[in-house]
Amino acid sequence: MSTIRGARERARIEVTAAIKDEARKQLAADGAAKLSLRAVARELGMVSSALYRYFPSRDDLLTALIVDAYGAVGATAEAARATAGGSTGPHPARWATVACAVRDWALAHPHEYALIYGSPVPGYTAPQDTIGPASRVGLVLIGLIRDAFLSDGLAVPPLAGELRPEAERMAADLAPDLPPAVVAALVAAWAQLFGLISFEVFGQFNRVVEARDLLFRRAAHELAHSVGLLDGQAAVADGASSAGS
Amino acid sequence: MSTIRGARERARIEVTAAIKDEARKQLAADGAAKLSLRAVARELGMVSSALYRYFPSRDDLLTALIVDAYGAVGATAEAARATAGGSTGPHPARWATVACAVRDWALAHPHEYALIYGSPVPGYTAPQDTIGPASRVGLVLIGLIRDAFLSDGLAVPPLAGELRPEAERMAADLAPDLPPAVVAALVAAWAQLFGLISFEVFGQFNRVVEARDLLFRRAAHELAHSVGLLDGQAAVADGASSAGS
DNA sequence: TGTACATCAGTGAACGCGCGTTCACTGATGTAC
DNA sequence: TGTACATCAGTGAACGCGCGTTCACTGATGTAC
Numbered sequence: 001m002s003t004i005r006g007a008r009e010r011a012r013i014e015v016t017a018a019i020k021d022e023a024r025k026q027l028a029a030d031g032a033a034k035l036s037l038r039a040v041a042r043e044l045g046m047v048s049s050a051l052y053r054y055f056p057s058r059d060d061l062l063t064a065l066i067v068d069a070y071g072a073v074g075a076t077a078e079a080a081r082a083t084a085g086g087s088t089g090p091h092p093a094r095w096a097t098v099a100c101a102v103r104d105w106a107l108a109h110p111h112e113y114a115l116i117y118g119s120p121v122p123g124y125t126a127p128q129d130t131i132g133p134a135s136r137v138g139l140v141l142i143g144l145i146r147d148a149f150l151s152d153g154l155a156v157p158p159l160a161g162e163l164r165p166e167a168e169r170m171a172a173d174l175a176p177d178l179p180p181a182v183v184a185a186l187v188a189a190w191a192q193l194f195g196l197i198s199f200e201v202f203g204q205f206n207r208v209v210e211a212r213d214l215l216f217r218r219a220a221h222e223l224a225h226s227v228g229l230l231d232g233q234a235a236v237a238d239g240a241s242s243a244g245s
Numbered sequence: 246m247s248t249i250r251g252a253r254e255r256a257r258i259e260v261t262a263a264i265k266d267e268a269r270k271q272l273a274a275d276g277a278a279k280l281s282l283r284a285v286a287r288e289l290g291m292v293s294s295a296l297y298r299y300f301p302s303r304d305d306l307l308t309a310l311i312v313d314a315y316g317a318v319g320a321t322a323e324a325a326r327a328t329a330g331g332s333t334g335p336h337p338a339r340w341a342t343v344a345c346a347v348r349d350w351a352l353a354h355p356h357e358y359a360l361i362y363g364s365p366v367p368g369y370t371a372p373q374d375t376i377g378p379a380s381r382v383g384l385v386l387i388g389l390i391r392d393a394f395l396s397d398g399l400a401v402p403p404l405a406g407e408l409r410p411e412a413e414r415m416a417a418d419l420a421p422d423l424p425p426a427v428v429a430a431l432v433a434a435w436a437q438l439f440g441l442i443s444f445e446v447f448g449q450f451n452r453v454v455e456a457r458d459l460l461f462r463r464a465a466h467e468l469a470h471s472v473g474l475l476d477g478q479a480a481v482a483d484g485a486s487s488a489g490s
Numbered sequence: 491t492g493t494a495c496a497t498c499a500g501t502g503a504a505c506g507c508g509c510g511t512t513c514a515c516t517g518a519t520g521t522a523c
Numbered sequence: 524t525g526t527a528c529a530t531c532a533g534t535g536a537a538c539g540c541g542c543g544t545t546c547a548c549t550g551a552t553g554t555a556c
Contacts, residue, residue, distance in 0.1 A: 008519060008531075015532085031367025033278030038509060049511075050533045058510065119363025120447060122276025131452075163463050166456035174453070187454060188441065188464040194449075195440010196433065202365060204439075207376075208419070209432060211411035218408055219433040222471065253498080253552060260499085283542060294544075295500045303543065 016054050018044060020068065023061055027111045032121050035062065059124060066126065067133050069112040074136025076105045081140050087147035090231050091154070092224035095144050099193055099220035100213075102137060106197045113201055117194055141190060142175050148229050149178055155228045157181050182228050189223040196220075261299050263289060265313065268306055272356045277366050280307065304369060311371065312378050314357040319381025321350045326385050332392035335476050336399070337469035340389050344438055344465035345458075347382060351442045358446055362439055386435060387420050393474050394423055400473045402426050427473050434468040441465075 022040045037058050041048040055061040080101030084094040106113040115121075116134070148154040159167055159181035167184035175183055196219055199205050200212050209215055267285050282303050286293040300306040325346030329339040351358040360366075361379070393399040404412055404426035412425035420428055441464055444450050445457050454460055 006520070011519095011532080031278070031364070033276070034367055036509065037511090047534055048509090049513085049535080052511075053532055114364035117449070118447070119276070119359035122279055160463060163456070163459050166454070166459055169455065170453070184460065184463075188460060188467075191441045191444040191449070192437035192464070192468075193440070195437045195443060198440060198443060199436040202363070204362070204436070208415070209411070210414065211408070214408050214411055215429065215433060218405060218429075219437070222433075226467065226471075251553070256499080256552095281542065282544090291499095292501055293542090294502080294546085297544075298499055 012054075019051060019054055019061070020064060023065055024068075024112065027065065027115065028109075031111060032062065032065075032115050037061065062121065062124060063127055063129065065112070066115055066130050069109070069116045070130065070133035070136065072109070072112065073102060073105050073116070074133060074140075076101050077137045077140040081143060088151040088153070091144065091148040091229035092221050092231060094147075095141075095224035095227075095229055096217060096220045098140055098144065099223075100217065102193075103197050103200070103216055106201050110201050113197075117198060118202070138174075138190060141186060142178070145178060145182060145186060145227060145229070146175065149182075153230045154182065155230055157185055157226070157228050159184065185227040189227050193220065193223055257299075264296060264299055264306070265309060268310055269313075269357065272310065272360065273354075276356065277307065277310075277360050280310075282306065307366065307369060308372055308374065310357070311360055311375055314354070314361045315375065315378035315381065317354070317357065318347060318350050318361070319378060319385075321346050322382045322385040326388060333396040333398070336389065336393040336474035337466050337476060339392075340386075340469035340472075340474055341462060341465045343385055343389065344468075345462065347438075348442050348445070348461055351446050355446050358442075362443060363447070383419075383435060386431060387423070390423060390427060390431060390472060390474070391420065394427075398475045399427065400475055402430055402471070402473050404429065430472040434472050438465065438468055 019040060022043050023035060026035055026039055026043075035058070037051050037055075038048040040061075041051050051061075055064065077098050080098045081094070084097035106117075120126075145154065156179045163184060164180065167180035170187060171178060171180040171183040174187075196216055200209075200216070205212060264285060267288050268280060271280055271284060271288075280303070282296050282300075283293040285306075286296050296306075300309065322343050325343045326339070329342035351362075365371075390399065401424045408429060409425065412429035415432060416423060416425040416428040419432075441461055445454075445461070450457060
């Protein structure tokens, strides 16, 4: 069942991948709105109607690209977390490592980034399939916070009264084991992180910022502190001390 | 010269405005990529070629819409600054007032917002005319900082060594009278502010955040503090110690 | 004030293009007996 | 192992559509004398 059954099946997988690869190329050249089944088929040496054996419509191809893009950036974030030192290490540095990895991916794949974090494609509504993959980066950030929380590397920020109910609601939804104040701060930091990336990818920093990596790194570190992450050496007893970058 | 000269001239102004209004309507319905001269003309009861008396091409119409959008959000920010109390008032609150005004405008005009702060329109490169209007919101933020600086309401944040040259370069470009550390923090805060707005406008907060205005207000206040703005009453002698919200 | 001319907004037809999608088909790959 | 049948990837033609832009034109508005 789960093994590859024959030439037909293998060919199907390969052609599907080739279609998506070519579509990604065209995405990079012309943007999502101009993605055309006919152009993809043409470039692949197929006739346009043949694509309908693989994707029932243009929107389905777009959906597949969106799911893949969320998957790629999610995998990038997860890999960065895995290579960012032990889970008791200097937490702001781990956070910054993940943030920088996401930023690097975005700069390397600007059109795929725009597909998922830019203005929504007109007339296209994302189906349910995209919800899961869309949350992977967020889950990584939550995971970092949890690591810090479990190793006493988290200083819970104060929580203003009027925001408390919403913070509790979000915490119940996203991470019931974490303090609501931290979850609220995390959601805000999450949006702000992507704000920095989007401004860079979408050109808002043109003629304004030059040393963009330095500015980003610094801002990412400050965001880490804003959600309560503490530098390693603060946690003495259970052996976490390590100087941050 | 500067007075309205006759029916022809007045008609030209009115028709130009009608074209842009209709184009904005279609923008809201279908997005920038699908903006079509023919559809605009059709809706206006004109023949499509007639639009060429007003805009030499589709791209020029798009450019006009972009310039208008920057102008609208810029004017909104300027108006908010003007009504946000005296220039010596509680600075974080003034900052939050401007931030909220920009957010309100974005939520009221999501497609115009997407036009200027979303993914770039494929195949379209913004001409020089857009650079000036694009900086108005930024100038308002700089103005707020300057007000605080001149009334001793600004605590200059520390500036990490490696970022110093870039901070000095940006300060020389954007606001030579302000401390480089503040300018660097401001640029980051600027991007983060729009990150919060974009996540909300573009739907990233769907199924995650409900009390979006509260979260935004809170985050905007914290951004104000991150650039060094101090609450009003704290400025006693040299204006340093101040309890955050 | 009246006439001759210039300006220019808007018309209508046309050009050439690329698009998404459907449909009946061919022929190769896979399957059941 | 060989044969008959089912599956399905890919073809090629066609449908109907909307687009940006050009061009020669008509007729109203404005201007110079």
